[in-house]
Amino acid sequence: MSEEKSLNFLEEIIEADLASGKTKTVHTRFPPEPNGYLHLGHAKSICLNFGLGDTYKGKTNLRFDDTNPVTEDTEYVDSIKEDIKWLGFDWEEEHYASDYFDQLYAFAMKLIEKGLAYVDDLSAEEIAATKGTPTEPGKESPYRNRNIEENTRLFQEMRDGKYKDGEKVLRAKIDLTSHNMHMRDPIMYRIKHTSHHRTGSKWCIYPMYDFAHGQSDSIEHISHSICTLEFEVHRPLYNWYIEQLGIHPSRQFEFARLNLTYTVMSKRKLLQLVQEKIVDGWDDPRMPTLSGIRRRGFTPAAVRNFCERIGVQRRENVIDVGLLEFFVREDLNKSALRRMVVLDPIKLVITNYPEGKSEMLKSENNPELEDNGGYRDLPFSRELWIEAEDFMEVPAKKWFRLAPGMKVRLKSAYIVECKDFKKDANGKVTEVHCEYIPESKSGQDTSGINVKGTIHWIDAHQSSEAEVRLYDRLFNTEDPSSEEGDFKSYINPNSLEIIPHAKIEASLLDAKIGEHFQFIRKGYFTLDSKYSTSGKLVFNRTVTLKDTWSKEVKK
RNA sequence: UGCCCGAUAGUAUAAUGGUAGUACGACAGAUUUUGGUUCUGUUUGUCUUGGUUCGAAUCCAGGUCGGGCAACCA
Numbered sequence: 238m239s240e241e242k243s244l245n246f247l248e249e250i251i252e253a254d255l256a257s258g259k260t261k262t263v264h265t266r267f268p269p270e271p272n273g274y275l276h277l278g279h280a281k282s283i284c285l286n287f288g289l290g291d292t293y294k295g296k297t298n299l300r301f302d303d304t305n306p307v308t309e310d311t312e313y314v315d316s317i318k319e320d321i322k323w324l325g326f327d328w329e330e331e332h333y334a335s336d337y338f339d340q341l342y343a344f345a346m347k348l349i350e351k352g353l354a355y356v357d358d359l360s361a362e363e364i365a366a367t368k369g370t371p372t373e374p375g376k377e378s379p380y381r382n383r384n385i386e387e388n389t390r391l392f393q394e395m396r397d398g399k400y401k402d403g404e405k406v407l408r409a410k411i412d413l414t415s416h417n418m419h420m421r422d423p424i425m426y427r428i429k430h431t432s433h434h435r436t437g438s439k440w441c442i443y444p445m446y447d448f449a450h451g452q453s454d455s456i457e458h459i460s461h462s463i464c465t466l467e468f469e470v471h472r473p474l475y476n477w478y479i480e481q482l483g484i485h486p487s488r489q490f491e492f493a494r495l496n497l498t499y500t501v502m503s504k505r506k507l508l509q510l511v512q513e514k515i516v517d518g519w520d521d522p523r524m525p526t527l528s529g530i531r532r533r534g535f536t537p538a539a540v541r542n543f544c545e546r547i548g549v550q551r552r553e554n555v556i557d558v559g560l561l562e563f564f565v566r567e568d569l570n571k572s573a574l575r576r577m578v579v580l581d582p583i584k585l586v587i588t589n590y591p592e593g594k595s596e597m598l599k600s601e602n603n604p605e606l607e608d609n610g611g612y613r614d615l616p617f618s619r620e621l622w623i624e625a626e627d628f629m630e631v632p633a634k635k636w637f638r639l640a641p642g643m644k645v646r647l648k649s650a651y652i653v654e655c656k657d658f659k660k661d662a663n664g665k666v667t668e669v670h671c672e673y674i675p676e677s678k679s680g681q682d683t684s685g686i687n688v689k690g691t692i693h694w695i696d697a698h699q700s701s702e703a704e705v706r707l708y709d710r711l712f713n714t715e716d717p718s719s720e721e722g723d724f725k726s727y728i729n730p731n732s733l734e735i736i737p738h739a740k741i742e743a744s745l746l747d748a749k750i751g752e753h754f755q756f757i758r759k760g761y762f763t764l765d766s767k768y769s770t771s772g773k774l775v776f777n778r779t780v781t782l783k784d785t786w787s788k789e790v791k792k
Numbered sequence: 793u794g795c796c797c798g799a800u801a802g803u804a805u806a807a808u809g810g811u812a813g814u815a816c817g818a819c820a821g822a823u824u825u826u827g828g829u830u831c832u833g834u835u836u837g838u839c840u841u842g843g844u845u846c847g848a849a850u851c852c853a854g855g856u857c858g859g860g861c862a863a864c865c866a
Contacts, residue, residue: 243806243808245805268866269866302866304865308865308866360864361863361864368862369862371793371794371861371862372795372862373794373862402864403864415795416794416795416796417861418795419862421862424863424864426864428864429864443864445864445865447866449866450866466798467859468866469860470860470861471861491797493798493859498803504866546805546815546816548804548805548806550805551797551798552797552799552858552859553798553859553860554803555803556803556804557802557803557816557817559816559817560816560817563815563816563817564816566829570829604825604826604829637827638827648825648826649825652825680825682825688825689827691825692826693826755826755828757826757828758827758828759826782826782829783827783828783829784828785827785828786827788818788827789827
């Protein structure tokens, strides 16, 4: 394969399998359960599975692991498909574990006939109680030695709806003394008189994960069934079913799931945040869900690059969310159009600029692109909006923005020198008075003056407004799941700041959903797909720019 | 006090018995009409104790630490 790029452990396994002939075609699958939205952890798995299929010119299926009708829904099926496509992947075949229910039922019958499965009348509590603990062996159920005829009849009756939920289960007959809890006569089928999102009321018995997943892999001739580490202890069972059934030997391999700092990555916890309305739905821009980060403005390329960079291993890891943000900035820096937006406006009056005069100035769209991505016109006149934080009454050390007596460049316009300022009754600065240097016009500067600072601005009389939403990390501790007590007590109360009336330049009025902008000196932004309307634009901050000044301040 | 898995800079990830490298971060500097970008440099690491070997991050053994396993969830 590749000489320069080293292989991850799965690629090594695959190449060895290919070389030995154990595997002829690499066939992977991404097997989500449609009971929640996909998150960045799934993105790692998606990139891995589809990536391997791609690298080795094999195939990758999408298979919904829909064996529990109680929690599953087509709403999730649709969102999952949308998210995978958004990430840039396409599946070879689309399957559902529920498509295999007939086959799975036949498999179960086969095990009964081989004397390897039995119907158990014990309750859930009794089964748990007789299962033992990791240090004590389990005890056999009194129903364990029913004969094949009785088991066959009973299982058929289970299927035919003769029993209530929980009244009976089908169990594999393996070993109650096994060190592996999953081998202590695991449940294969349980009764649920619940309608299924695809099979409707056809079935009232549903297979457990262990009795569905491996066989589904086998039916699809999956060569490398890749899952996360917590399924490692399931592998002997995975293999046992395949072996006893004598079906295509798919093999399972496990990798460490992705953890990210300052967030949670479990569907259960994310669901809680949604249900308790701590966030605005699964696609809240603060959520690590793919729909959330998409709404936030993250790009598929950034996520893919991130997944490639973090690699795949078997050791537990917590990745710095800053790494993801790096890839988002890297991608957006190349493409996002530069625009000027003032989030916290104060007025700047150019006292020596004629009243009533206005001129048009041009500003580059993106210095990273050829020809600066073209130019747009910006109106400029005597009164402008500037960012309140760009003025300091008493300048800090190393400060090179506005302060009395200091000069600064107005981006794409003139150099101005601060002469005065006004404060309101509360002592808040409301106006900054400057004089401009006419010869310093951007692009034709003959003033010979060099200034260190450049700030953004908007013409005060020709500006528009928009709502801007600034997001911060959802939790204020690196690993909320490992902290004491309820993870929700570590929620960052300031994770969303809404700025109702930011001053925006006119070109932004044409912004479309899915476009990315860099608000100069402020960060990357995108239109909010949920709340933005043509009458009222709402921008989400995707990520801030790197900010070396704020680090300087902290010193 | 059982079974399974894991351990390389702050965080990740390479080195597959032969010079411990890369990315992000941090720090310092250059460039810059974004305190952005770009560029240069610096810093920090093989969990521990033994063993095998000319040579060990790598192989072996003991220990330590971390994670997983007792849902009619996946």
